[in-house]
Amino acid sequence: MNWRKLNRVLHRDLGYFFFGMTIIYALSGIALNHLDDWNPSYVISREHITLDNLPEKKSKIDQTYALGVAEEFDEEESFKNYYFPEPNLLKIFIEDGSIEVNLESGEGSIEKSVKRPVFYQVNYLHYDPGNWWTWFSDIYAVGLIIIAITGLFVLRGKKGIKGRGAWLTTLGILVPIIFLIVYNNL
Amino acid sequence: MVFTILGCTGNQKENSRENDVASEVLTVGQVMDSPGNYAENRITVEGMVTHVCRHGGKRLHLSASGSDLKLRVRTGEDVPPFERSLEGSTIHVSGKLSEERFDQAYLEKLKQGESRKGSHEEHENASSSSGGVSQAYINELEQRIQASEKGYISQFWLTAEKVIQK
Numbered sequence: 001m002n003w004r005k006l007n008r009v010l011h012r013d014l015g016y017f018f019f020g021m022t023i024i025y026a027l028s029g030i031a032l033n034h035l036d037d038w039n040p041s042y043v044i045s046r047e048h049i050t051l052d053n054l055p056e057k058k059s060k061i062d063q064t065y066a067l068g069v070a071e072e073f074d075e076e077e078s079f080k081n082y083y084f085p086e087p088n089l090l091k092i093f094i095e096d097g098s099i100e101v102n103l104e105s106g107e108g109s110i111e112k113s114v115k116r117p118v119f120y121q122v123n124y125l126h127y128d129p130g131n132w133w134t135w136f137s138d139i140y141a142v143g144l145i146i147i148a149i150t151g152l153f154v155l156r157g158k159k160g161i162k163g164r165g166a167w168l169t170t171l172g173i174l175v176p177i178i179f180l181i182v183y184n185n186l
Numbered sequence: 187m188v189f190t191i192l193g194c195t196g197n198q199k200e201n202s203r204e205n206d207v208a209s210e211v212l213t214v215g216q217v218m219d220s221p222g223n224y225a226e227n228r229i230t231v232e233g234m235v236t237h238v239c240r241h242g243g244k245r246l247h248l249s250a251s252g253s254d255l256k257l258r259v260r261t262g263e264d265v266p267p268f269e270r271s272l273e274g275s276t277i278h279v280s281g282k283l284s285e286e287r288f289d290q291a292y293l294e295k296l297k298q299g300e301s302r303k304g305s306h307e308e309h310e311n312a313s314s315s316s317g318g319v320s321q322a323y324i325n326e327l328e329q330r331i332q333a334s335e336k337g338y339i340s341q342f343w344l345t346a347e348k349v350i351q352k
Contacts, residue, residue: 039240042270080274081234083249091236093274115272127242129266 002125004153011150014128014143021140028126031119041120042113049073049099058084058103069099073110189209192341208292209277214250216258231257231282231344232352235272243267248279248344261349278349293328322326 001009003048026045031040049113051069055061066082086089090108092099128134152161152169159165180186217224232246236256246268248257261267269325292326330339 036242041240060278081276083236084254085236086254096271098273123242124267125245127267130264 004156007150007153011147012052014147014150018140018143020146021137022144024122024125025140028120028122031123031125039113039116039121041116043116044111044113046112047110049101049108049110051101051108054103054106057114058087061103067088069101073099075099075110107161192200215253217253217257217283217344218342220245221285221340224283225285225342226282228280228282229344231272231322232278232279233257236278237273237275238268238270240270243269246272247276257344258341259344259346262347265349268349272284274327276352278348278350278352279344279346281344283344286341286343287338288331288341289329290331293324293331296324296327296345308317 028165034040051072055065063082065160067076067079069090070076070079073169075094078097080093080095082090082092088103090101090103092101094110094112096114097110099108099110113124125133130138137184155165157162157163161169176186209230211230211232214231217229217231231248233250235246236248236249239245243261244267245258245260248259249255259281260312262281327339331337
């Protein structure tokens with residue numbers, strides 16, 4: 001097998017094998033680039049509520065009271081627990097969410113979250129869930145380098161690395177260098 | 187029902203590590219009353235999960251019902267990210283408690299944007315796109331460091347090796 005054929009085989013088969021990983025990291029990369037704009041892992045809904053029957057004293061709030069609040073909003077079945085994150089704030093945990101009530105005003109909200117399909121899973125993997133995944137993603141990274149290098153030599157002629165390929169490859173390297181110069185980090 | 191989210195079995199190293207963990211289950215209050223007594227030890231703590239990090243589930247807060255004390259927990263090696271659905275659940279976490287100190291030198295690095303390591307609050311306050319930390323957080327941290335007698339503030343973190351949901 002000559003080197004060009006080996007190059008093609010490597011590029012093709014690694015490309016096939018790492019297709020899934022490329023999609024995972026590409027999707028999660030886009031998702032995590034925009035964390036300020038959305039929560040990519042969960043779809044969160046929030047509903048404003050007002051609680052009328054506030055206790056006279058905070059000390060009167062116990063499990064029964066918290067369960068009663070959950071019941072008022074049809075969440076008694078999903079009640080889990082309660083606590084006070086701040087002196088005047090009651091937080092009741094329910095399945096897949098929570099109820100928060102300001103104990104002075106009675107104003108609050110019910111927040112519920114469900115996993116965002118696909119994005120939850122790809123983000124989970126992107127955040128490196130364990131050692132085995134770290135190893136596999138390292139192998140993927142090496143595979144990407146090989147795919148990139150072999151990709152340079154797949155075509156021959158004027159559209160290959162001696163022609164059009166050279167220009168586009170140079171341009172692709174220049175873009176991040178320009179960003180580094182603009183960000184004053186070169 | 188009791189089930190193990192992550193168990194370390196079938197491995198001599200892990201078994202010996204488990205044996206290092208004190209069999210006594212501590213409350214969040216017991217640990218946070220005198221965290222220095224448990225620093226660098228492997229302990230098991232029971233508490234209610236009051237917060238799971240929204241970014242990657244790598245950190246959570248463990249509290250006691252009716253208390254504002256909180257113990258910071260982060261995932262250890264081979265422990266998968268914490269699910270948000272753990273909030274409100276009572277769990278047992280076994281792992282090593284360690285102290286992190288934030289002093290003036292750390293603050294300077296933070297101001298220059300050199301340090302990304304730090305507290306969960308910092309992580310939560312970080313702008314996800316820039317990786318930076320808000321000025322308000324830096325100011326608050328500076329005030330707390332200046333007000334401290336020791337010249338630094340301590341944060342105690344439990345690095346989870348095993349998590350069991352009750």
